[in-house]
Amino acid sequence: MTSPLTSLTELAKAADQCVRCGLCLPHCPTYGVLREEADSPRGRIALIQGLAEGKLSVSAPLVEHLDRCLLCRSCEHVCPAKVPFHGLMIGAREKIGESGYARKPVDGRVERLLERSDDGKLASWLRLAYQTSGLQWLARRSNLLPAELARAEGYLPPPTALLETRERYDAVGAEIGRVGLFAGCMGRDFDALTLKSAIRLLTAYGYAVVMPSARTCCGALHLHQGDIPKARDQAREALAVFSGLGVDAVIVASSACCATLADAAETGEQAPPVLDICRFVAECAKSAAGSGRRVTFRPAENPVAVHIPCSQAHALRDQTSITEILNLIPGIELKTLPSEGGGSVRCCGGAGRYVFDQPALSDRIRERTLDDIADVGADTVVTTNLGCALHIGKGLRESGVGGRVMHPVTLLAERLI
Ligand code: SF4
Numbered sequence: 056m057t058s059p060l061t062s063l064t065e066l067a068k069a070a071d072q073c074v075r076c077g078l079c080l081p082h083c084p085t086y087g088v089l090r091e092e093a094d095s096p097r098g099r100i101a102l103i104q105g106l107a108e109g110k111l112s113v114s115a116p117l118v119e120h121l122d123r124c125l126l127c128r129s130c131e132h133v134c135p136a137k138v139p140f141h142g143l144m145i146g147a148r149e150k151i152g153e154s155g156y157a158r159k160p161v162d163g164r165v166e167r168l169l170e171r172s173d174d175g176k177l178a179s180w181l182r183l184a185y186q187t188s189g190l191q192w193l194a195r196r197s198n199l200l201p202a203e204l205a206r207a208e209g210y211l212p213p214p215t216a217l218l219e220t221r222e223r224y225d226a227v228g229a230e231i232g233r234v235g236l237f238a239g240c241m242g243r244d245f246d247a248l249t250l251k252s253a254i255r256l257l258t259a260y261g262y263a264v265v266m267p268s269a270r271t272c273c274g275a276l277h278l279h280q281g282d283i284p285k286a287r288d289q290a291r292e293a294l295a296v297f298s299g300l301g302v303d304a305v306i307v308a309s310s311a312c313c314a315t316l317a318d319a320a321e322t323g324e325q326a327p328p329v330l331d332i333c334r335f336v337a338e339c340a341k342s343a344a345g346s347g348r349r350v351t352f353r354p355a356e357n358p359v360a361v362h363i364p365c366s367q368a369h370a371l372r373d374q375t376s377i378t379e380i381l382n383l384i385p386g387i388e389l390k391t392l393p394s395e396g397g398g399s400v401r402c403c404g405g406a407g408r409y410v411f412d413q414p415a416l417s418d419r420i421r422e423r424t425l426d427d428i429a430d431v432g433a434d435t436v437v438t439t440n441l442g443c444a445l446h447i448g449k450g451l452r453e454s455g456v457g458g459r460v461m462h463p464v465t466l467l468a469e470r471l472i
């Protein structure tokens with residue numbers, strides 16, 4: 056796990072670790088599309104070094120090159136010199152913020168959606184009404200919405216029933232433990248099916264589940280913008296709602312949120328461990344096999360494409376738990392999407408608010424993922440990160456490739472007997 060580098064001396068020292076070998080370049084999604092040295096990891100490190108050593112000042116071109124980075128961490132994953140790129144980029148973005156440089160804001164309505172902190176019930180009902188009344192159909196065909204709002208609207212997942220608001224769920228059979236489930240700032244509205252599925256699986260494996268009603272955020276959106284104090288406050292608040300509940304661990308069902316919260320828990324005091332749902336279910340399945348608890352699944356008929364998000368592969372450093380849990384389904388045929396080799400996976404371009412801040416680039420980066428999905432010929436795609444699921448789902452719908460996108464635990468819970 057990593058920490059942001061917050062002083063100019065730390066930034067300069069970390070940047071100096073880069074030996075300019077260029078091994079990271081073929082793994083960088085923005086270099087792959089733009090072919091500019093300044094949009095490669097090596098080029099960005101050079102810019103940060105110039106900034107940290109006072110040789111460069113904050114300017115529009117410098118900010119643009121640094122802001123085009125998705126923080127996918129492919130470069131960090133393959134770097135032989137172990138340059139701590141994530142901490143370096145977040146530290147550099149903090150320095151840009153401190154300089155007073157004003158970035159072009161996204162549409163205020165989209166900003167409010169990303170920043171929302173209400174309890175979300177009214178918004179959830181309104182969304183469902185909008186999607187099921189024919190208004191969405193009309194809006195998408197009439198082109199009446201302003202461009203940025205239309206783009207945001209396109210990220211709405213298919214309508215699903217609203218999430219129940221219960222805070223506690225009992226274990227099925229004898230209780231072997233109690234876990235907290237982190238719903239996040241958007242999970243109840245945009246990922247209700249994943250949360251419901253996680254609850255079904257966790258309770259089936261003997262865990263009581265506590266899902267506090269307080270809407271909290273892991274802080275990743277602010278961290279990626281370099282607002283380190285706000286990100287830390289949000290992560291602290293998110294973990295605090297689980298204190299005193301007697302949970303053995305906090306389980307997270309979106310890999311980017313999990314990586315951010317796990318970092319915060321490692322550096323915070325008295326926080327319960329933060330664990331990814333796929334890894335946790337994989338361990339549950341192994342324990343159940345040894346203890347005689349029977350949790351079984353109906354066979355699958357169709358092939359499934361497996362997308363491994365950058366946050367799962369490079370931040371959580373786990374590329375196996377998705378297939379481990381899906382292989383619990385008898386007869387399943389898994390088709391893992393191609394990677395870049397060397398353990399680095401292909402970014403889909405759906406890096407949080409990047410899809411609004413860099414719309415054209417995020418769509419171009421996604422093209423290769425959509426081609427990969429079309430090539431493997433599966434009509435179901437699983438991915439563990441909500442941002443990736445929404446970005447890929449939008450791309451599949453708009454490109455006509457079609458198919459459904461879901462979290463692996465949803466596929467597993469669908470087949471739970
Ligand atoms: S692989 Fe590492 S050392 Fe080599 S250019 Fe990239 S960041 Fe620098």
Ligand code: SF4
Pocket residue numbers: 082083084085086094095096099123124125126127128129130131140
């Ligand atoms: S984090 Fe990803 S997008 Fe950013 S420089 Fe590294 S490989 Fe490129």
